Amino acid sequence: MIDVMLLGTGAMTPLPGRWLSSALVRSEGSLVLLDCGEGTQVAMRERGWGFRRLDALCLSHLHADHVAGVPGLLHTVANAGRTSPLHIYGPAGTVDVIEGLRTIARDLPYEVRVRELASGDEIDGPGELRIRVAAGEHRVPVLGYRFGRSRAPKFDADRAREMGVPVKAWSVLQRGEDVEVAGRVFEPSMVIGEQRSGVALGFATDTRPTDTLRELISGVDLLIAEGTYGVDDDGDKAITHRHMTFRESAQLAAKAGVGHLWLTHFSASMLNPVDWRGNATDVFPHVTIGRAGLEGRLNFDTGYEEIQMKEECRGLSH
């Protein structure tokens, strides 16, 4: 299971009532933050998932509206009592940018480990998440992310009982090891069923739609993608500034066969992004227009599910 929440949906500059685009992922209690513009820590505080368990920050790219909140966040995580290392991942250049920003966040009670990733890299993240990245296409290096959680193959308990495998030996077989009981050897293949698919989340912002990204996010349960422009007529702007329209983002989602699409990273000139939802659903039906506090859950059995908000949507936040 992976929980995910949008913290903000804005592009370029934080606005009253619209935090900059970022998202928070929770898996096995670990938190992973996706992008951190100015004010993201305030949005995090509003949402109440805490700061101390923030194990990783994944940066799409190094434009200020996606990273300027890093030094403040590092202080706030420190004040929350964190002492174990915090990992920061991002594209080429991340080490220098974090070093520059840490001019005002030098002394922290935990280590900050920065690692630059290249297209195709795959690493073990916190919370049993497998993180894979691929290059997008923007004015600067940008990465799309895929966060996957695999699932153990089904264990056939009935069959194990039939074969007389003692219950205390089940976990050994589940780990993939042989067990010898009273001179008889049991192998995992006897009781372990077929591989089961896990769940996966995709994140693609500040990019044109590309084949590389499509492959990266292929079949994810939920894709969080930018839709900087709602109106189809802004297609030229999207090309010039290396962004996507709602329609382009939805086309990417459709081609990649994702389960559901959240649109975010809205141009400041777009006051009511929901007005243009039809431009996305024209080509892909399962679209939610992002808003701060939008929550989803990726279930092993049932896939994507939207969590109903516990509180009324705040004033202008969308």
Next chain:
Amino acid sequence: MIDVMLLGTGAMTPLPGRWLSSALVRSEGSLVLLDCGEGTQVAMRERGWGFRRLDALCLSHLHADHVAGVPGLLHTVANAGRTSPLHIYGPAGTVDVIEGLRTIARDLPYEVRVRELASGDEIDGPGELRIRVAAGEHRVPVLGYRFGRSRAPKFDADRAREMGVPVKAWSVLQRGEDVEVAGRVFEPSMVIGEQRSGVALGFATDTRPTDTLRELISGVDLLIAEGTYGVDDDGDKAITHRHMTFRESAQLAAKAGVGHLWLTHFSASMLNPVDWRGNATDVFPHVTIGRAGLEGRLNFDTGYEEIQMKEECRGLSH
């Protein structure tokens, strides 16, 4: 005349409903921002004084909660169309910190001129403001600021008419130059009255009360000062962390003979700073507990005046 507005009142970390402590000064159309923590640009946008005319940023010190908003602000000022230089003043170390933060704000359509000031320095700022600084006492170098506007001496029009000075020559005399009319020389002293006092604003945050600061802010019409702790019992904390209680700040105001005091920079643990106003007014009567959007005007003739808010105070903002 000087206009001034509080943008936020928080210490250490930006909170939902409480922006970090900072203030905006307006004089002759020029804007000067005092401190710029994370989110200050959002507070500025909420208040509507604009960004393009931001001529100077004065930093009290270099802790993240007073400077982390700089890179985002620089971009927003650029987007507002500024092309003329923006000055940044601050204590020793400012050049390095701004250089570090500009890792994500390199290419701007205007020049950023950073100047480190030392205690006692006095410079000409924008908007006919004379800026003087003095060292405070904090865990890192900190500066208090005094912003003064002088006023031209009174011109005695009746006397000028009596003496037969042609009206077109008045402005020359007002500039302090002699004028010869029909062989007769008029000197400024003949028609220029006594020097008139101008107006002045003081700003002292993240500091203990010191004699040096008291001298700096002596007689200002309005002092914006930190009151990190409302409760007198937090006096020990104030000493340890090099801050002031409401009472200490009010004592400083009283000793310096200021006209009015705004308290700001409230500890996050103080939910309703106004509850502790009495600890300040015990020693100095003219105290306003700061809130985002609090506006004042320093008039040449009448001194400090609080501007009534045009809109209802926003939710939790104080």
